Amino acid sequence: MARLFDLHAIVSAVEEAFREKGLGRVQMPPKQYLFFEGGGDWRIMPAYIPSMRLAGVKTVGVNPQNPKRGLATVIALIELVDPDTGHPLAVMDGTLITAWRTGAAGAIAAKYMARSGSTVMGVIGAGVQGRMQVYFTVETVRTITRVKIFDVRREAAKSLAVFVEKELGIDASIVDEPLAAVKGVDILATCTPARSPIVRGDWIEEGLHINAIGADAPGKEELDPAILQKARIVVDDFVQASHSGEINVPLEEGYISERDIYAELGEVVAGLKPGRVDDREITIFDSTGLAIQDVAAARVVYEAALRTGLGTRMKLVMA
Ligand SMILES: NC(=O)C1=CN([C@@H]2O[C@H](COP(=O)(O)OP(=O)(O)OC[C@H]3O[C@@H](n4cnc5c(N)ncnc54)[C@H](O)[C@@H]3O)[C@@H](O)[C@H]2O)C=CC1
Numbered sequence: 636m637a638r639l640f641d642l643h644a645i646v647s648a649v650e651e652a653f654r655e656k657g658l659g660r661v662q663m664p665p666k667q668y669l670f671f672e673g674g675g676d677w678r679i680m681p682a683y684i685p686s687m688r689l690a691g692v693k694t695v696g697v698n699p700q701n702p703k704r705g706l707a708t709v710i711a712l713i714e715l716v717d718p719d720t721g722h723p724l725a726v727m728d729g730t731l732i733t734a735w736r737t738g739a740a741g742a743i744a745a746k747y748m749a750r751s752g753s754t755v756m757g758v759i760g761a762g763v764q765g766r767m768q769v770y771f772t773v774e775t776v777r778t779i780t781r782v783k784i785f786d787v788r789r790e791a792a793k794s795l796a797v798f799v800e801k802e803l804g805i806d807a808s809i810v811d812e813p814l815a816a817v818k819g820v821d822i823l824a825t826c827t828p829a830r831s832p833i834v835r836g837d838w839i840e841e842g843l844h845i846n847a848i849g850a851d852a853p854g855k856e857e858l859d860p861a862i863l864q865k866a867r868i869v870v871d872d873f874v875q876a877s878h879s880g881e882i883n884v885p886l887e888e889g890y891i892s893e894r895d896i897y898a899e900l901g902e903v904v905a906g907l908k909p910g911r912v913d914d915r916e917i918t919i920f921d922s923t924g925l926a927i928q929d930v931a932a933a934r935v936v937y938e939a940a941l942r943t944g945l946g947t948r949m950k951l952v953m954a
């Protein structure tokens with residue numbers, strides 16, 4: 636999988652998928668959850684994008700206790716199918732695809748919603764998604780020169796700082812408190828499994844764009860609802876975000892109402908609604924993760940595998 640990685644091809648495929656969603660041309664029922672007694676959950680995520688002749692499903696487990704067992708928090712598997720016949724085309728790892736397509740969604744949101752000329756990025760939660768948010772955003776928004784990193788595990792922050800300096804060639808600073816990752820930044824990515832706000836309302840400065848990535852299940856939240864009350868909020872999918880995104884708790888508790896949600900990202904990408912309209916406004920992209928992102932990114936990898944001969948051909952025996 637890693638040998639087939641192509642950041643810009645993935646961003647472009649995911650952007651096309653968002654555009655199709657904005658134009659109302661995808662089939663994607665909201666993701667379904669099973670909640671395990673041990674604290675983790677498992678999700679099923681199907682999608683069909685007719686104009687891209689693309690269909691498939693991801694199954695994905697999420698358990699923040701996994702790193703203690705030597706496993707990733709997010710573990711996924713993807714099947715692509717031929718939309719003409721329903722025949723499987725490929726079965727592939729979905730763990731890297733999830734990280735890549737989530738990085739791509741954050742980068743696309745930043746492209747449409749962050750201030751132009753943004754130079755400083757902050758990240759809270761320097762795990763798998765935090766790293767990919769930084770990587771994809773830096774490579775897509777070409778003006779970032781510095782990244783500020785906070786993680787409750789200093790070794791995670793250190794590992795990301797080394798990646799940023801060595802692989803991306805820009806400055807990285809590790810900070811000792813979340814406030815310092817928020818102050819003075821243009822783009823903030825929050826990427827933790829938190830169930831109560833980490834970022835406080837009175838820390839927020841004019842013009843900030845936030846990619847709220849970590850909240851992707853009921854009860855999860857990373858931002859003080861006071862931030863949502865004063866921000867332009869764009870979600871990836873209204874139904875999913877209402878049940879499981881950054882807006883789920885503030886909606887449930889009455890801090891915001893459905894009227895406060897400005898748009899879905901696909902509508903912005905499709906040009907139906909403008910993204911940022913004012914350099915001083917605060918904008919939030921609430922990402923829950925969409926199946927259309929998964930199948931779009933998976934197809935980039937599948938086609939690269941066909942081109943390069945990587946992967947294993949399987950004959951499926953069907954009666
Ligand atoms: N929106 C989306 O499309 C997706 C969302 N996610 C969600 O993103 C979150 C992170 O996932 P991964 O990066 O894969 O997990 P991870 O376990 O690799 O990284 C999480 C990081 O957050 C840090 N952390 C935990 N609590 C913190 C706090 N209060 N302050 C600062 N750092 C803290 C941990 O030390 C760890 O380094 C999860 O909630 C996951 O469900 C995951 C994939 C896609």
Ligand SMILES: CC(=O)C(=O)O
Pocket residue numbers: 678695697709733851923924925
């Ligand atoms: C983890 C998750 O929910 C997603 O991949 O969208």
